[in-house]
Amino acid sequence: SAVISQKPSRDICQRGTSLTIQCQVDSQVTMMFWYRQQPGQSLTLIATANQGSEATYESGFVIDKFPISRPNLTFSTLTVSNMSPEDSSIYLCSVAENRGNTIYFGEGSWLTVV
């Protein structure tokens, strides 16, 4: 499976600021996704990162709050904008392999907003 690296792994952020999370994959992948895991919860899909075009957002998530870039088939970024304590979560990059039937996750970026 692809090796997925995320940066930063952890950060403490001030309310009202924005933070960009980077995701690097060691091979070209067609499908990349961003998930959120709130404290003590399971994972929820934020958006599909589309290469060369705007991301596709799930219900409840908007581009102004979570802008996503995907300049090529191995890299994507997620920005969490104008953060509030409610944004304290783990943000996870994931990729799909096996014709989209198998999903792998990065180590996650643990954000705490104070």
Place this chain on the structure above:
Amino acid sequence: GQQLNQSPQSMFIQEGEDVSMNCTSSSIFNTWLWYKQDPGEGPVLLIALYKAGELTSNGRLTAQFGITRKDSFLNISASIPSDVGIYFCAGLGNYGGSQGNLIFGKGTKLSVKP
């Protein structure tokens, strides 16, 4: 929307015991995936199931894709302390949502007495 019911929510067992957990849904899935998440890390894929009735093993782990495509179970045999963690089931299906939109169970927290 899609929901997965995962049980039990938590387990506390003796080392060497066998463990069983399951997920059920009111909807059909085409793929079932089982993940383990250790503290401070992202989910790691344990087993992927692609066909109804499929029974797959990975070391001491065995998982099955239910015949109805609405359920799956995961068994761990002869548990050891490093099995501690949270186990998530996740389903992937053709329900009009995004291709990578895994639907997750709420997790089973496994604690093992040494």
